[in-house]
Amino acid sequence: xxxxxxxxxxxxxxxxxxxxxxxxxxxxxxxxxxxxxxxxxxxxxxxxxxxxxxxxxxxxxxxxxxxxxxxxxxxxxxxxxxxxxxxxxxxxxxxxxxxxxxxxxxxxxxxxxxxxxxxxxxxxxxxxxxxxxxxxxxxxxxxxxxxxxxxxxxxxxxxxxxxxxxxxxxxxxxxxxxxxxxxxxxxxxxxxxxxxxxxxxxxxxxxxxxxxxxxxxxxxxxxxxxxxxxxxxxxxxxxxxxxxxx
Numbered sequence: 001x002x003x004x005x006x007x008x009x010x011x012x013x014x015x016x017x018x019x020x021x022x023x024x025x026x027x028x029x030x031x032x033x034x035x036x037x038x039x040x041x042x043x044x045x046x047x048x049x050x051x052x053x054x055x056x057x058x059x060x061x062x063x064x065x066x067x068x069x070x071x072x073x074x075x076x077x078x079x080x081x082x083x084x085x086x087x088x089x090x091x092x093x094x095x096x097x098x099x100x101x102x103x104x105x106x107x108x109x110x111x112x113x114x115x116x117x118x119x120x121x122x123x124x125x126x127x128x129x130x131x132x133x134x135x136x137x138x139x140x141x142x143x144x145x146x147x148x149x150x151x152x153x154x155x156x157x158x159x160x161x162x163x164x165x166x167x168x169x170x171x172x173x174x175x176x177x178x179x180x181x182x183x184x185x186x187x188x189x190x191x192x193x194x195x196x197x198x199x200x201x202x203x204x205x206x207x208x209x210x211x212x213x214x215x216x217x218x219x220x221x222x223x224x225x226x227x228x229x230x231x232x233x234x235x236x237x238x239x240x241x242x243x244x245x246x
Contacts, residue, residue: 028223032176035190035245041235050190054245057178062191064088073184085184092184101126104183116146117183126181129158152195153187153221164206170197174223190240198225220244 030136031054038047048066052059058080062073081099085092090108094101100121107114120128129144157165157187169188180193187194187202204211211233220226220242228240 009040030174030176030224031245032242033245034048036241036243037190037230037238038241039238050228059180060177067125082180082182087184094182100124101181106183129183150196152197156186162207165204167201167203167205168195169201170195171200171217173186173198173217173219173225176224176242198228215240 017198034052034054035050036047037050038045051063051065052061053061055077058075058077060075064071064073064137071088072086073080073088074086076086081094081096083094083096090106093105093107095103101119103116103118105114105116114152116132117129118132119126120130125146125148127146127148129146131142142158144156144158146153147155147157152170153168155165155167157163166187175192175196175198177191177193182193185191185193187199192199198217200215202213213230213232215231216223216229218227224236224244225240225242230238230240232238
């Protein structure tokens, strides 16, 4: 059940960042190269790999390898602005105004339909995502609220027929991901491009249900995460290992 939240971890071949003894090689650096997650149940150990490629200071693509399969999340830029994300479930196309994201259109492959979110900003932070009344398949007029403490997103909430919220807590260490502010990179356990620090707890609420995931980190000499232990509401413990480009 935990892997509905932390991806479905499954064998996906030998880790190219392992040495001959099988030990993970975690180099120091600021550009994330790979996150490897593993857990053990009573039958087998399962793993997932997430590989990151960069174009200068920008993330160009993310390759997920899990459940004996792979999929890629690819970013297209115009200068420093992301104008398109191509992900497993659909394509995100962005428009800009004043150098900031103005709107995003998500075209979903499964529904053969699209819908729009408009961004509202306070200073340099997005604070609302609004679906216009003519938002396509999805009912328009819904608003998602984004709350901030400094440069960290601390709460994302809305209503999709039921009130829901996601609350984030953080350490005071450096996050290896750049700010991206795109819908396809909303904070999750394997990528957080919306905040400057690392997530230590995620609290998800939907109606009367609440789910927790907590993280305990070790850090490399540069102050970035080297490993993390993730513990879920279901009692699962997942080990995450971070590898960086030299």
